Amino acid sequence: MATATAEIRALAAILDELDYYRVLEVDVRAPVSEIRAAYHRAGRRFHPDGHRDLAPDLRPDLTRIAKRVTEAYSVLRDPRRRRVYDQQLTANAERVRMPLADASAEADRQSRERREGRTPNGRRYFMLAQADLARGDRVAAERNLRTALTFEPDNANFKELLAGLRGKR
């Protein structure tokens, strides 16, 4: 399916203003299956393998669109990256792009924080509890987890772990 020259030209002109959802033409709430379908659709329209009749001066535009499409897909198909991206968009709707490497590092950091705590003390007592558990000292682990929760009362992972320890007792 050849994409009309006008369409490529128009899209290239506004590309830098479009967020990833607009690039892929999907709803912000779209599930991954829809994101994938949208990527395939965009692939048919903009993959550089197509369009052999395209005017040479439009090649760079087409390639630029294709690259942005894969970038959008790389972020939106990955739930962790997508979460970070959504936060970014909420904070500043103008920031429509996000470096992939930073996005995954940030997603890693966030998931580590969720797991291990986001405050220094929360993390410290969580680590101590882990060490207790490794030694098999459940009583100490429980004490340290309770302490960790005083710093981060809403940490779901801490709570779950503590509930597990109590259940076993």
Added chain:
Amino acid sequence: MASAIGIDLGTSNSCVAIARRGRVEVLANRWDEPITASVVHFAAGGEVAVGNQAKTQAIHDPDRTVTAAKRLMGRYFFSEEVKKAKAICSYKIVEGPNHSVRVKVGDQAYAVPEISALVLREMKEVAEQRLGHPVTQAVITVPAYFNDNQRQATRDAGRIAGLEVLRLLNEPTAAALAYGFGKGLTQRVAVYDLGGGTFDISILEIGSDVFEVLSTCGDTYLGGEDFDDRVIDLLAERFQAQHKVNLRKDRFALERLKAAAETAKKALSMDEAATIRIENVVQDAAGTPLHLEHTLSRSEFAALVGDLVQRTFKVCDEALQQANLTVRDLDGVILVGGPTRLPLVHDAVAQYFQREPKTDVDPDQVVAMGAAIHAAALVGEEQETHLLDVTPLSLRIGVAGGLAETIIERNTPVPIEQTSVFTTFKDFQQSVRIRVYQGESRRADENELLGEFEFSGFKNARRGEVRIEVTFEIDTDGIVNVTAREPETGQAASTRIHLSSGLSEDEIKSLIDRHQPSAPPVVPPLSAAAALVESVVERAEASAPPTATNEVADAASAGDASEEEAALQAMAAAEAEFDAADFERDPAPLDGPADAEFDLDLTTDVSGGSLDTPGGAGEIELDEADLDSLAALSADEVAGGPVGDEPAEGTTMRRSRSDDEMFGAPGSDLSIFGDAEDDEI
């Protein structure tokens, strides 16, 4: 009529196909073989032969017969892969300029892409012969796991062969395309491609016209030839124990051993056991001829290569994990490559994937067929197919401390582009050196260096005041481009990251000229059987090397095996002295990259390095207070000398913090490595 062909340029075998009028045809060579051995024989008289006929020359004329050149494509001379090849190849591998690899035949040194170009040209001629008209355009396949250096070398080979390379296509993707084309399927499949020298696994989602690669992993040094090697080891060890003669030391014996091992291995695809007999393989000290005989059973073979087969599944685990899938999520597994004909491999694959592999595609031809389908689509003779592929390896940039920071992760779809902003590390710094790597290690030297370039001419300013945008691009062929730009002055440096040891544009041009066929290659289509036979005879005569080898050819044509043996012995004896000396003269392999050129300064980048190393051996747990104090370090302090380390002498740029507020993550100062001498420029 413009027709574009698809070429599967394999380590062991190559295959060419064309798609036209809705059909895909494999084009057989003049011996009616659908596949052609990727072997080049350089006769002493100057005649060059490619294919099975060249392969048989390996036994007679080992040092003028180049096999498995693909294993050397895009490799540095000091690499492990080249060392391994040197150990098992009977032709001479020498060092060329800039740590490149050259194959030396007689007194002529060939660049590796030049050897591959000869194979490609042969495939081009096979196609021209069958089609009856010239062919200029082709899609060439490469192992999915090939890095940028290997891909560029393949492109160069295509050009030297006189082909316009429309596209480099990943072999498993091509196989999936041939499998799914025109079937209107919607499936998730794994393509398990075990070839002569490489292993690839790709997981794809295939639809009616879109083929999306979900992940790909591989091993560019694992294949059927490694199986042969195990058999050779066994035979050589037993022979040594029995006769106290090391067959591996005798090039002629070794080549015959290789041929016998491969034949036996292939026989095990059909039979329970294979008998290996090599009469007169060497003579003992007293001149008595010695014979080798061994019966290889399937179970003995399985014990020899079991670990190699298991190694492929480690790679499969990785690919599935990268795609976030388990074997249960797949609808099928497609087998590609000669060794998948072995029941041992077939059964292991069936067990791993918990299903019978698809058998409706020919494992030797499916890759070329896929390439042909895509070639036809690209020139508009077939319905468009959309291949959405990924990059197999993470793209990295060298930073201070001998580290390499990820810019684009492996299995990211291509084409893709990423821009990172860096800044200078020193006052009035004149230039920065940018090194680009591919691989999965945080340590720069454990990755493949793709190339480096220097960026200079930006504004004269204090450290941290220059913004340098580095843009990394991977195109649909998996080839990497890197450009640097200083937005303020508009100063730009742009380079296609070119393998430091690769061929320069001028070298490629002169090779194109050198290999230009003198007469136009148009040949009438082969049809009459008589013509076929005639050409076989012609070729055999033309390529038989003069001198001693003629005797061999004559003996062979007379069908007298014992005479052939005698001639071989005579030839071996005559050349033995010379050969031995020749072997010794082979330059000793380098232990590694020359320090001055590749070794990275070990400057510790405290702020970035320790934070970004999840689970690393020396990971330091930093708490909020640590983070805050790190964040409080001014750029000057960081630049002046990382805590507990010498001043960063070779460090020239650091990662700009422009993105920090976005994440609130302090400490992302990563520095690009640069040479100290850059500062003096």
